[in-house]
Amino acid sequence: MNRLYHYPLSPFSRKVRLALGEKRIEVELVEERYWEQGIEFLRRNPAGQVPVLRMNGRHYCDSQAICEYLDEAVPTPPLFPRDTEGRYEVRRLCAWFDDKFHREVTAKLMGERVFKKLRGGGVPDSAAVKAGSRDIKTHLGYMTFLLESRRWLAGNDMTLADFAAAAQLSCLDYVSDVPWDKYEAVKDWYAKIKSRPAFRSILADQVPGFRPAVHYADLDF
Amino acid sequence: MNRLYHYPLSPFSRKVRLALGEKRIEVELVEERYWEQGIEFLRRNPAGQVPVLRMNGRHYCDSQAICEYLDEAVPTPPLFPRDTEGRYEVRRLCAWFDDKFHREVTAKLMGERVFKKLRGGGVPDSAAVKAGSRDIKTHLGYMTFLLESRRWLAGNDMTLADFAAAAQLSCLDYVSDVPWDKYEAVKDWYAKIKSRPAFRSILADQVPGFRPAVHYADLDF
Numbered sequence: 001m002n003r004l005y006h007y008p009l010s011p012f013s014r015k016v017r018l019a020l021g022e023k024r025i026e027v028e029l030v031e032e033r034y035w036e037q038g039i040e041f042l043r044r045n046p047a048g049q050v051p052v053l054r055m056n057g058r059h060y061c062d063s064q065a066i067c068e069y070l071d072e073a074v075p076t077p078p079l080f081p082r083d084t085e086g087r088y089e090v091r092r093l094c095a096w097f098d099d100k101f102h103r104e105v106t107a108k109l110m111g112e113r114v115f116k117k118l119r120g121g122g123v124p125d126s127a128a129v130k131a132g133s134r135d136i137k138t139h140l141g142y143m144t145f146l147l148e149s150r151r152w153l154a155g156n157d158m159t160l161a162d163f164a165a166a167a168q169l170s171c172l173d174y175v176s177d178v179p180w181d182k183y184e185a186v187k188d189w190y191a192k193i194k195s196r197p198a199f200r201s202i203l204a205d206q207v208p209g210f211r212p213a214v215h216y217a218d219l220d221f
Numbered sequence: 222m223n224r225l226y227h228y229p230l231s232p233f234s235r236k237v238r239l240a241l242g243e244k245r246i247e248v249e250l251v252e253e254r255y256w257e258q259g260i261e262f263l264r265r266n267p268a269g270q271v272p273v274l275r276m277n278g279r280h281y282c283d284s285q286a287i288c289e290y291l292d293e294a295v296p297t298p299p300l301f302p303r304d305t306e307g308r309y310e311v312r313r314l315c316a317w318f319d320d321k322f323h324r325e326v327t328a329k330l331m332g333e334r335v336f337k338k339l340r341g342g343g344v345p346d347s348a349a350v351k352a353g354s355r356d357i358k359t360h361l362g363y364m365t366f367l368l369e370s371r372r373w374l375a376g377n378d379m380t381l382a383d384f385a386a387a388a389q390l391s392c393l394d395y396v397s398d399v400p401w402d403k404y405e406a407v408k409d410w411y412a413k414i415k416s417r418p419a420f421r422s423i424l425a426d427q428v429p430g431f432r433p434a435v436h437y438a439d440l441d442f
Binding site: 064 | 268279281282285289293294313315316317
């Protein structure tokens, strides 16, 4: 049986769960408190991060490397378009959400208010939380700009870029940190992706000590 | 003419310069003080980072997305092996050096002592410098481990993973921050990659206010 070592509120784990779900690759989910850096876990991934995918007896890590691997090993349905320019745009946007959005928004809002509590790291830094709350608006504005001329974020087909973005936003949505009402186009896009079968297990996630927002699992939020 | 907006001591710019050089794609290099975030530069790349490649009238950004694009658009010589497992390993290691090595080592050593000075950001944080000096040894140890069973970092052929690693290390080597002598296998690997024609322009880099280490451009260092 394939296995995914993950953490429910890890956006990178969610990105891989969405890719696996879309490709109908079944995995056993194993929750990993990766910040405790157990020796067994470090053997599976010396980088000490989730997700780690065990597939065909091997371990795979880094969410982008895993998704590129899955797309080459199991090509249908594709996570990338066929043309080189379109593939570039998907990768550019994956990096945008994995790096820039995560650093400017998710790491600040989730990092300060959820992971600090989970790890016992002290009180949230209010300046960081404030910066995250400010910067999410810039990102939602950028997504609105993209969605003005495209059905999905990287073009007219759903791709890995949509999963990378939805992975970040769904974690923030769990703790009710997304001001959807001011960004109708992004809300519509999220409602579309939220209704994919691949999203179901994510909407069922529960983290002790953090109750999900009332609308979190609601498809007509 | 193709053009690369870059900064000499940006490892991500160097990674793309190495990929371009290996593929013999000529570009005009335009130095960009990207942290000043001019409006023209943000139009080329809303993420506000270097490198940005202008090619065939379009702009491309994010070093990994650019290199993947170059490899698809100009397949020879390849930056990745042909097999899926091998391609995964290259991408895993690119993420290792671009994310983990950069965050734990380059951002601490270069960020504190070079970029803070360039940007006028105050005195170096000595705890960060100390952590970077400690963690580079762990990374050089990991590279030694990889090179025990491989000729290059990701396997027996030179790939983008080698460029990602050499891009980080060559920046640190400019300011003499690499304890080569204790890591012979890594030193031998670096001497091999340093002698590639693609490396020449990198060895000629000069940053005002920071003189390169004496051995920096020496192929028999």
